[in-house]
Amino acid sequence: MITLYDWELSANCYKVRLLMSILGLDHHAVPVDFYPGWEHKSAEFAKINPLGHIPVIDDDGYVLRDSHAILVYLAARYDKSGRWYPVDDPEVLGETASWLLFAEGTTNTASAARLYVNLGYDFDIDAVRAGAHRLFGVLDEHLWFREREGLDWVTSSPHPTIADLALFPDVALSEEGGVSREDYPALRRWTDRFRQIDGFTVMPGIFAPSRAAPPG
Ligand SMILES: N[C@@H](CCC(=O)N[C@@H](CS)C(=O)NCC(=O)O)C(=O)O
Known part of the structure; x- marks a missing residue:
C-alpha cells in the first residue's frame, strides 16, 4: 500500500x-x-x-x-499501458523530461503567486506573475502548434504523459494567484481536454469536467 x-x-x-x-x-x-x-x-x-x-x-x-x-x-x-512515462520511446521520454523541468518553472511562478495570495508567502508578486505569463505564453504557443499537427498534449505522443499531468495543476489554479489565462486559448483548451481523462479527480479550486465538448 x-x-x-x-x-x-x-x-x-x-x-x-x-x-x-x-x-x-x-x-x-x-x-x-x-x-x-x-x-x-x-x-x-x-x-x-x-x-x-x-x-x-x-x-x-x-x-x-x-x-x-x-x-x-x-x-x-x-502504469500497465506504458503511456504516462513511455520508457520505450526515447523521443517522447526526452520531451517528457523537458516539460517536467518546465513545470518546475510554473511551480516557482504561477504556484508561488497562489501561495502569496492564499498564505501570505513573501514573494516579489509582480516578478512571479510576470514569470508565469512568460511560461504560459510559451506553453500556449507550443500547444497551438501541437493542435495544428493533430496532437492534444505537450509531447509528440498521442497520449498524455506525466508532463501534462505535472503542468496541469499550476495552470488550472493560476487564477487564484491572479494569473489570468484569458490570453491563452490553446492552454484553456488543453486544460479542458485534461479534465476529460478517465480517472480525473478534483481538488479545491479545480472543478469536475464538463461533459460538453471543449470550447473550440
Ligand atoms: N520540488 C518539490 C517541491 C514541493 C513543495 O515545494 N511543496 C510545498 C507544498 S505544495 C512545500 O512543502 N513547501 C514548503 C517548503 O518548501 O518550505 C516537489 O515538486 O514536490
Whole structure:
C-alpha cells in the first residue's frame, strides 16, 4: 500500500493523487498540517523529508520525495499501458523530461503567486506573475502548434504523459494567484481536454469536467 504525506490544498500533492486516481492505485493518506501548523517543518517530519516539503510517498518501505520524481516512479512501476512515462520511446521520454523541468518553472511562478495570495508567502508578486505569463505564453504557443499537427498534449505522443499531468495543476489554479489565462486559448483548451481523462479527480479550486465538448 502506498502512503502519501499529503495536504489537500497542495498542488504538488494533488499531482500525486491525480496520477494514482488515473492509474487506479489505492493509497493511504497521512494529512500533514501544512498551514497553519507548519508540520512539514517539524523535527518529526524531518525524519521523513529533511528538506521539509511535501509530497512524500512510502511504498511498502520505499520512501520518495518530490512530486515529479514520484510521478516518474509511480508511472514506471504501475502504469500497465506504458503511456504516462513511455520508457520505450526515447523521443517522447526526452520531451517528457523537458516539460517536467518546465513545470518546475510554473511551480516557482504561477504556484508561488497562489501561495502569496492564499498564505501570505513573501514573494516579489509582480516578478512571479510576470514569470508565469512568460511560461504560459510559451506553453500556449507550443500547444497551438501541437493542435495544428493533430496532437492534444505537450509531447509528440498521442497520449498524455506525466508532463501534462505535472503542468496541469499550476495552470488550472493560476487564477487564484491572479494569473489570468484569458490570453491563452490553446492552454484553456488543453486544460479542458485534461479534465476529460478517465480517472480525473478534483481538488479545491479545480472543478469536475464538463461533459460538453471543449470550447473550440
Ligand atoms: N520540488 C518539490 C517541491 C514541493 C513543495 O515545494 N511543496 C510545498 C507544498 S505544495 C512545500 O512543502 N513547501 C514548503 C517548503 O518548501 O518550505 C516537489 O515538486 O514536490
